[in-house]
Amino acid sequence: MTEHLSSVSTNPGHAASWYAASANDQQVRPSLDANIETDICVIGAGYTGISAGLELAERGYRVVVLEAMRVGFGASGRNGGQIVNGYSRDLETIAKRYGPAKAVELGKMSLEGGNIIRERIAKYKINCDLRHGGFFAAFTDKQIREMDHVRQHWEKHGHTGLEMVSKAEVGKYVKSDVYAGGMIDKLGGHIHPLNLVLGEARALESLGGVIYENSRVIAVDQGAKPVVRTQSGSVDCKFVLVCGNAYLGNLLPAIGDRMMPVSTQVMATEPLPKELIESLLPADYCVEDANYVLDYYRRTTDNRLLYGGGIVYGGHDPRTLTGKIRPNMLKTFPELANVRIDYAWSGNFALTLSRIPHMGRLSPTVYFSHGDSGHGVTTTHLLGKVLGEAIAGQAERFDVWSSLPNFPFPGGKLFRVPLTALGAWYYGLRDKLGI
Numbered sequence: 001m002t003e004h005l006s007s008v009s010t011n012p013g014h015a016a017s018w019y020a021a022s023a024n025d026q027q028v029r030p031s032l033d034a035n036i037e038t039d040i041c042v043i044g045a046g047y048t049g050i051s052a053g054l055e056l057a058e059r060g061y062r063v064v065v066l067e068a069m070r071v072g073f074g075a076s077g078r079n080g081g082q083i084v085n086g087y088s089r090d091l092e093t094i095a096k097r098y099g100p101a102k103a104v105e106l107g108k109m110s111l112e113g114g115n116i117i118r119e120r121i122a123k124y125k126i127n128c129d130l131r132h133g134g135f136f137a138a139f140t141d142k143q144i145r146e147m148d149h150v151r152q153h154w155e156k157h158g159h160t161g162l163e164m165v166s167k168a169e170v171g172k173y174v175k176s177d178v179y180a181g182g183m184i185d186k187l188g189g190h191i192h193p194l195n196l197v198l199g200e201a202r203a204l205e206s207l208g209g210v211i212y213e214n215s216r217v218i219a220v221d222q223g224a225k226p227v228v229r230t231q232s233g234s235v236d237c238k239f240v241l242v243c244g245n246a247y248l249g250n251l252l253p254a255i256g257d258r259m260m261p262v263s264t265q266v267m268a269t270e271p272l273p274k275e276l277i278e279s280l281l282p283a284d285y286c287v288e289d290a291n292y293v294l295d296y297y298r299r300t301t302d303n304r305l306l307y308g309g310g311i312v313y314g315g316h317d318p319r320t321l322t323g324k325i326r327p328n329m330l331k332t333f334p335e336l337a338n339v340r341i342d343y344a345w346s347g348n349f350a351l352t353l354s355r356i357p358h359m360g361r362l363s364p365t366v367y368f369s370h371g372d373s374g375h376g377v378t379t380t381h382l383l384g385k386v387l388g389e390a391i392a393g394q395a396e397r398f399d400v401w402s403s404l405p406n407f408p409f410p411g412g413k414l415f416r417v418p419l420t421a422l423g424a425w426y427y428g429l430r431d432k433l434g435i
Helices: 047-058 091-098 100-109 112-124 141-155 167-172 193-206 274-280 321-332 376-391 396-402 412-433
Strands: 035-037 040-043 063-066 131-138 162-165 181-190 210-212 217-221 227-230 234-236 239-242 260-269 286-289 295-299 305-313 341-351 358-363 366-370
Touching: 040 047, 047 063, 047 193, 047 239, 047 366, 047 376, 063 193, 091 100, 091 141, 100 396, 112 181, 112 193, 112 376, 131 141, 141 162, 141 181, 162 167, 167 181, 181 286, 193 210, 239 376, 260 321, 295 321, 305 321, 321 341, 358 376, 358 396, 366 376, 376 396
Parallel strands: 035 234, 040 063, 040 239, 063 210, 131 286, 239 366
Antiparallel strands: 131 181, 162 181, 217 227, 227 234, 260 305, 260 341, 286 295, 295 305, 358 366
16 A cells, blocks of 8 residues: 655645545635624634524624634544534433433434535535435444444434344445444435535625634633634624634633543545445445444545544544554455555544533623534534524523533543543443453
């Protein structure tokens, strides 16, 4: 196998990813260099911020978005591109933790993120390679039983698009001998994630919203009429939406200390012969396995295999990107041993201790949402809409989310990484032992 990794992005300000290289729009927006006034100031131009801004612009609000780097710079433009429904913890776990009433309310919203994505793609004619269908792959009979249990519980909340897959049927979705079976989600799918958020950003701008790139927020003056400050400008507004997620840094410690950045790695092969990629993934479904530290992969429109996996707590890059995930790709598809890897990149997502998103208010005028915990493509779209509803005076769904307890990581910033890594090692060992 050879590597011809692109180490310099052809799309300035973005990671050197296949997404950045194949983006429909490489427009660089101006930075904020004035003192301006608006209704809503959004911090962060990823899925959460753009989704919230678009919801509010559709309702007639004046919206300004401040982005430290580029639109979709963080996880929104680097993820696996999979439309996976639900949350990072299943509804039965949510019911046990927070009570059946909360599970019912969250269950009502559990398919909405994917629906929002599909609706916006259609409404605003966003070209982001939308494909339908997802496959959850199981290595063991135990994982199959757990999947079937989740399926039965989810059907009680109205999700009827799930079907179990026997070992004999796996080949309809994945040509690999490593799986014992699995489950398909007909309401899943995959997209080019950077082109999705860029298309949504253009939709926001078409409604009068303004996005400033390279405009890192350095302070938020909270109060009845808050002020958001950058190095060279400021925004006076009625409400602030904090949507920085794993890239928020130390801006607001009151919420930043309750999440941890976690990096995950993705790579893209060279374009493969059409016959080969279609034989590996015949249904063109996206795939993720059922391990605690899972792998995920899919086809791209130019016939690459895009393969991701692995995590590094604290948000640091591993010593080698391909060294961490290529061995797993070859266990799944040994026939790709001599295939070249053209792109490999890393990106951070925000993890909470509960693995459930953290949403709330820092003051009557400052709202936040973050911590989608590796399940963000759909959840961010849902919660961005919920933020917009709350600002517009419809806070019932926001109140459901903000009422969920959220806690700091044990050991604080010094020990949260080793303690979390120890837990991940334990569950990873259980996966390897099949227990």
